[in-house]
Amino acid sequence: MGETIAVGSGKGGVGKTSIVAGVATCLAAMGYKVLAVDADIGLRNLDILLGMSDTTALDFGDVLRGDTELEKAIVRCGDLENLHLLNAPYTLEESYDAAFEGMMERAKKLYDFCFVDCAAGLGRSLKMAASAAGRAIVVTTLDKTSLRDAARAVERFDFYGVGEIGLIVNRVRPRLAARAQSPNIDDAIDVSRAQLLGIVPEDERVIISANLERPIILDNCNGAALAYYNIARRLIGEFVPLMRIKNQ
Ligand SMILES: Nc1ncnc2c1ncn2[C@@H]1O[C@H](COP(=O)(O)OP(=O)(O)OP(=O)(O)O)[C@@H](O)[C@H]1O
Ligand SMILES: [Mg+2]
Structure with missing residues (x-):
């Protein structure tokens, strides 16, 4: 039985999808069975970061509506046998949201880790992901605006009863x-009141690999790729010291 991890933020564009793609790819490369679920209804893009943009026809909307089985909607990501993707629908009637938890219960039986990549904000996507998650990760940058919104996201996950909330x-x-x-990292911890799970440096290779539709860890082992690997190791319970980030 695996675990479901919701990845959310208050502010948009802070790096949730990049982090889900990076950390999920690392765990799969380490031998864990990983499902990455895009929960950004209407604005999905996890498929692009995982190099799967032309290969996904079904999505979890089809599963929740009962039009297909979970296993049929999931696709394998390229060369990584252990990494699978479940896409977000472009539209989904809100009446189906309550079925998300049951679908993820089934997914947990098939995978070691299920990541749910939320839409930004405190709305429907976060609520749906929280209903299924035993753990949440809130992503922020060191902008004051992003930090304040991260604190709201932490509160919201807590309100929905998610047991453990980490900060990236x-x-x-x-x-x-x-x-x-x-602000600095200590400020981020103070404001968000969440436990620090990792820090990721500014790294233009994140942008380049997304545009090339090629997971960053396939070509790099430092910078953001190393940060994703460190986070993956912490998720499996290893102690990994915080990485030193060079001035840039
Ligand atoms: N560590 C990083 N260094 C440089 N650029 C980054 C880094 N992380 C993410 N980015 C860039 O920031 C932008 C937003 O990233 P991403 O789509 O992962 O954010 P998001 O939080 O999922 O956004 P949304 O709220 O729209 O879902 C992208 O252009 C991405 O390449
Ligand atoms: Mg995103």
Whole structure:
């Protein structure tokens, strides 16, 4: 029996989908069976980051409506045998949201880790993901606006009864914090009141690999790719010290 991890944020565009793609790919490469679920109804893009944009016809809307079985809607990601994707529908009647939890209960029996990549904000997607998740990850950058919204997302996951809530600080640029031009990691922990699960440096290879539709860890083992690997190792219970991020 695996676990379901909801990945949310308050503010949009902070890196949830990049982190789900990166960490899920690392865990699959480490031998775990991983399902990445895109829960961004109407605006899915996890398929692009996993290099699967032309190969996915069915989505979880088809499963929740009872039009197909879960196993038939899931697709394998390229060369990584252990990594599978379940797409978000472009539209879904809200009356089906309650069935998401049951679908994920079934998924948990088939996978070691199920990641649910939420839409930004505190709305429907976060609620649906939280209903199925034993653990949540809130992603933020070190912008004040993003941090305040991350704190709201942490509160919301807590309100929905998600037991463990971790924080990932993405796009870290130490020079700004060192010059007191942005909050630092300690501020992020204070504001969000969540436990720090990892930090990811600003790394243009995240953008490039997304545009090439090629998972970043297939070509890199430092920068953001190393950060994703460290986070994956923490998720399986290893102690991994925080990475040192060079000034940039
Ligand atoms: N560590 C990083 N370094 C540089 N760019 C990054 C990093 N992480 C994410 N990005 C870039 O930031 C943008 C937003 O990332 P992403 O789509 O993963 O965010 P998101 O939180 O899922 O967005 P949304 O709220 O729209 O779902 C993308 O262009 C992505 O390539
Ligand atoms: Mg996203």
